[in-house]
Amino acid sequence: MSEENLKEKEEIKPSISFIEQFIADDLKEGKNSGRIHTRFPPEPNGYLHIGHAKAICLSFGMAQKYGGKCNLRFDDTNPVKEDVEYIDSIKEDIHWLGFDWENREFYASDYFGKLYDFATDLIKRGLAYVDDQTAEIISAQKGTPTQPGTESPFRERTVSENLDLFVRMNNGEFEEGSHVLRAKIDMTSPNMHMRDPIIYRIIKTSHHRTGNKWMVYPMYDFAHGQSDYFEGITHSLCTLEFEVHRPLYNWLIDQLKTGDYRPRQIEFNRLNLTYTVMSKRKLLQLVQEGSVSGWDDPRMPTLCGLRRRGYTPESIKKFIDLIGYTKVEAINDVSLLEHAVREDLNLRTPRVFAVLNPLKVIITNYPEGKVEEVELINNPEDETKGTRNIPFSREIFIEQDDFMENPPKKFFRLAPGNEVRLKGAYIIKCDGFKKNEKTGSIEEVYCTYEPDTRSGEPGSEKKVKGTLHWVSAKHAINAEVRLYDRLFNHEDPAGQKDDDYRNFLNPGSLKVLRGCKIEPSLGSAKPLDKFQFQRLGYFCVDYESTRENPVFNRTVQLKDTWSKINK
RNA sequence: UGUCCUGUAGUGUAAUUGGCAACACGUCUGAUUCUGGAUCAGAAGAGUUCAGGUUCGAGCCCUGACAGGACAACCA
Numbered sequence: 308m309s310e311e312n313l314k315e316k317e318e319i320k321p322s323i324s325f326i327e328q329f330i331a332d333d334l335k336e337g338k339n340s341g342r343i344h345t346r347f348p349p350e351p352n353g354y355l356h357i358g359h360a361k362a363i364c365l366s367f368g369m370a371q372k373y374g375g376k377c378n379l380r381f382d383d384t385n386p387v388k389e390d391v392e393y394i395d396s397i398k399e400d401i402h403w404l405g406f407d408w409e410n411r412e413f414y415a416s417d418y419f420g421k422l423y424d425f426a427t428d429l430i431k432r433g434l435a436y437v438d439d440q441t442a443e444i445i446s447a448q449k450g451t452p453t454q455p456g457t458e459s460p461f462r463e464r465t466v467s468e469n470l471d472l473f474v475r476m477n478n479g480e481f482e483e484g485s486h487v488l489r490a491k492i493d494m495t496s497p498n499m500h501m502r503d504p505i506i507y508r509i510i511k512t513s514h515h516r517t518g519n520k521w522m523v524y525p526m527y528d529f530a531h532g533q534s535d536y537f538e539g540i541t542h543s544l545c546t547l548e549f550e551v552h553r554p555l556y557n558w559l560i561d562q563l564k565t566g567d568y569r570p571r572q573i574e575f576n577r578l579n580l581t582y583t584v585m586s587k588r589k590l591l592q593l594v595q596e597g598s599v600s601g602w603d604d605p606r607m608p609t610l611c612g613l614r615r616r617g618y619t620p621e622s623i624k625k626f627i628d629l630i631g632y633t634k635v636e637a638i639n640d641v642s643l644l645e646h647a648v649r650e651d652l653n654l655r656t657p658r659v660f661a662v663l664n665p666l667k668v669i670i671t672n673y674p675e676g677k678v679e680e681v682e683l684i685n686n687p688e689d690e691t692k693g694t695r696n697i698p699f700s701r702e703i704f705i706e707q708d709d710f711m712e713n714p715p716k717k718f719f720r721l722a723p724g725n726e727v728r729l730k731g732a733y734i735i736k737c738d739g740f741k742k743n744e745k746t747g748s749i750e751e752v753y754c755t756y757e758p759d760t761r762s763g764e765p766g767s768e769k770k771v772k773g774t775l776h777w778v779s780a781k782h783a784i785n786a787e788v789r790l791y792d793r794l795f796n797h798e799d800p801a802g803q804k805d806d807d808y809r810n811f812l813n814p815g816s817l818k819v820l821r822g823c824k825i826e827p828s829l830g831s832a833k834p835l836d837k838f839q840f841q842r843l844g845y846f847c848v849d850y851e852s853t854r855e856n857p858v859f860n861r862t863v864q865l866k867d868t869w870s871k872i873n874k
Numbered sequence: 875u876g877u878c879c880u881g882u883a884g885u886g887u888a889a890u891u892g893g894c895a896a897c898a899c900g901u902c903u904g905a906u907u908c909u910g911g912a913u914c915a916g917a918a919g920a921g922u923u924c925a926g927g928u929u930c931g932a933g934c935c936c937u938g939a940c941a942g943g944a945c946a947a948c949c950a
Contacts, residue, residue: 322888322897350950385949442948451946453875487948497877499946508948527950551878551945574879581885587950629898631887633880636943640885643899653912688912719910728908762908774908842909869910 324632326573330369330542339541339568343375346540347401347408348415348531350382351393351515353587354602355400356609357623357644358578364627365575366544367406378538379408383416384530386514396602400610404620415530416516418537422525423477425533425563426488426507430469434562435506436462437472438489445487448494449502455495456502462491476509479522483509488523492558500555504528532556535570536563543570546577547634575632581641582793583608584801584808598812599794605849605860606794606816616791617837617847617862619655622648638799645863652837652845652862657685657692660730660776661825661840661859663788665704667780668721670735672755673701678779681762683731697826699732702780704824706842709775710752712740717872719773721752727773730841734760734771776841783824786857789849790818825857832857839865 323331334341345366349359370377379401383389401408429435438445438461450456464472476486488507496502506529513519535543543556549572556572579585584593585608593599593607602609605616613623626647630639660683679699685692705721714722721727726736739753759766797803797811829838836848844864852858 324887348950352950382950388949445948446946449946451875452877454946455876456946484948499877502946505948510948524948526948531950547879548944549950553878576880629886633887635880635887637886640899643886646899649911658909658911687907687909717910730908732908734908767908771908773910776909839909839911842911844911865909865911867910872910 324575325634326365326542326544326575326632327369327372329571329573330373333541333571334373342539342541343370343373344378344539344541345370345375345544346378346380346535346538348380348382348534348545349397350385350388351390351397352385352388353393353591354609354611355397356585356587356590356607357580357613358585358608359400360404360610360623361578361627361630361632362544362546363401363404363406364624365632367401369542369544375541376411377406377408378411378413378540380413380415380534380538382527382531382534383414383514383516384525384527386510386512386524389515391515396611403610403614404623413534413538414516415525415534416514418530418534419517419521419525421537422530422533423521423523426525426529427470427473429490429506429562430473430488431466432562433466433491435488435490436464436469437476438462438487438505439485442484445505449499450494452499458494459489459503462503473507473523476507477521477523479511481509483511485509490529490559492555498551498554500528500552501558504555528552528555529559532559532570532572533563535572536560539568540570543572545572545574547574547636548577550574574634576634576636578627578630579636579638579799580608580644581638581798582795582800582813583641584795586801589801589808592809593794596809598809605789605791614835615847615850616860617652617835617845618648619651619837622651625651641793648863649845649866652839654688656837656839656845658683658687658841659826659829659838660697660778661786661788661823661829661838661843661846662704662706662776662778662783663790663820663823663840663843664707665778665783665822665824666707666710666749666752668703668705668735668752668754668777670701670703670733670754670756671738675701677701678781679732679761681731695828697731697828698779698782699729700779700781703729703777704780704783705752705775705777707749709773710737710740710749712742712749715873720775721754721773725773726771727775728760728771729777730774731762732777733757733762734767734769776843778824778826780824782827784827784830784857785821786823786825786829786859788820788823788846788859788861790820790861792816792818823859825859829857830854837862 347366367377438459448457487505489503492501494502507523510524603611603615626644680696682694709720733756735754735756741751794816795811796813800808800811832848834848834850845862846859849858849860
């Protein structure tokens with residue numbers, strides 16, 4: 308590449324998303340006095356997943372980048388479905404991702420009073436009315452997407468009657484479902500959401516924050532935009548399915564606003580990942596039916612699941628950065644997520660030796676009882692991480708996969724007559740093995756070592772094709788290792804019309820290995836500590852790990868060219 | 875039989891006021907390597923859903939098709 312081209316390439320600015328473009332334009336035009344203020348509005352009825360992370364990164368990220376603020380606002384307008392239980396986990400996950408809302412922790416329920424007053428105001432202005440019909444009838448009158456609705460017989464009630472009824476609804480004089488408050492807009496609108504939408508309903512369940520103060524609760528459409536308005540939000544970023552709500556959002560803001568300020572709703576595509584499901588309902592179902600061990604099962608796309616799996620916040624942010632924000636409903640390949648986590652972990656994790664499926668190797672010409680300390684580099688990507696010593700002795704464990712009695716052509720590992728390097732130690736040659744004739748399994752392998760080939764010694768210059776990791780048998784610690792694979796064996800389990808997504812659960816998504824042999828330095832590892840098990844993948848200490856039974860979760864495998872060649 | 879949104883390599887995204895379709899992942903070569911990792915060098919792969927139109931010139935503008943999605947919860 309010529310110097311000129313190189314310069315050109317360096318000058319390419321990372322392109323910004325259409326949302327950021329809107330924001331930049333609004334700021335430039337001086338809308339809302341040049342402020343940017345966003346919000347992240349989770350409903351406290353479940354755990355956050357990586358799709359939420361995409362929304363969090365956008366709303367917090369835009370505010371950060373353009374010198375604004377981002378509020379955390381719990382959208383708690385439905386006491387039937389919501390619970391405090393979820394609030395702490397949601398806050399923990401946002402913090403874990405590295406974002407902070409300072410003192411701006413809000414709740415839609417903070418505004419129940421203002422919302423009630425606004426509803427009353429709409430009634431007074433003839434823009435809302437109480438409907439006494441059942442849900443079924445109201446629904447039938449709504450029409451269909453292709454047919455206009457018909458007006459409710461209660462649509463023309465007097466203001467005073469409406470006012471009286473609404474007060475009594477909130478006093479608990481009526482049963483749930485018997486009355487609703489509706490905005491009076493247009494029953495013939497081609498947009499169903501404008502056909503006199505229900506804005507208040509009676510719910511007698513106690514609310515986790517306001518207790519039994521209210522008997523009427525605002526619907527999403529009547530709470531969200533107004534909450535934005537009350538908080539001075541300038542850009543209300545949400546997912547595509549709310550696009551059709553935008554006219555209603557704007558209509559309500561129009562009734563509410565008194566000056567130039569108005570929040571703007573912009574919609575982007577939600578995150579879909581291959582080989583998993585993302586809806587809260589389905590995730591909850593997986594938990595309840597025991598398909599996974601809980602919300603934080605390392606196979607779950609929840610943030611707590613990914614954390615337990617060994618993902619770092621940086622890797623998730625990197626991934627989200629990579630996929631971008633558009634209006635196209637896309638399914639993103641998990642392999643991109645895996646790439647992001649490998650890239651991150653490659654730089655930060657210490658390399659260690661762990662043998663998952665041990666096969667004993669006896670070095671027949673190595674003195675019995677002798678132990679040598681060999682030095683290994685902790686992280687070749689980061690010299691400052693230094694070195695460590697691990698013991699070497701006559702009997703070691705290697706991976707069962709690293710020995711073959713009858714190897715194919717390009718097998719660079721151990722086989723009868725073959726030489727390999729034991730990483731950090733000696734070159735050994737295989738000159739025999741013990742096979743269980745009944746089962747056909749290899750039980751022991753016998754080798755001889757070349758004393759002058761120890762790493763660092765002059766003889767170590769000798770080239771061999773393969774290098775194996777190993778653990779000294781006498782010094783190894785036993786460990787449990789949990790190998791995770793994709794939860795589903797279909798790219799799009801939820802998108803199959805005739806098949807329930809549960810039919811695609813991958814029966815091999817969790818494989819528990821016991822009796823794995825890990826190097827002694829791992830004895831002091833703490834939950835969430837991350838390592839690269841050399842030649843295998845990235846692993847993370849599980850919460851259930853104890854000194855007696857260390858437990859490691861596999862985050863992701865290393866890229867494996869050999870398995871491809873071998874196919 | 876409506877309204878709204880969306881169609882760019884296998885996947886996800888780019889492409890100033892119309893100006894040689896670019897990047898990442900994945901795939902494939904080769905180099906290098908005491909991790910079959912990482913790194914480095916390179917390659918293949920789309921002519922932008924289709925058909926018209928405007929223009930010297932269209933992924934971008936216009937018209938019309940086609941395809942996919944969203945909308946008919948007293949959910950958010």
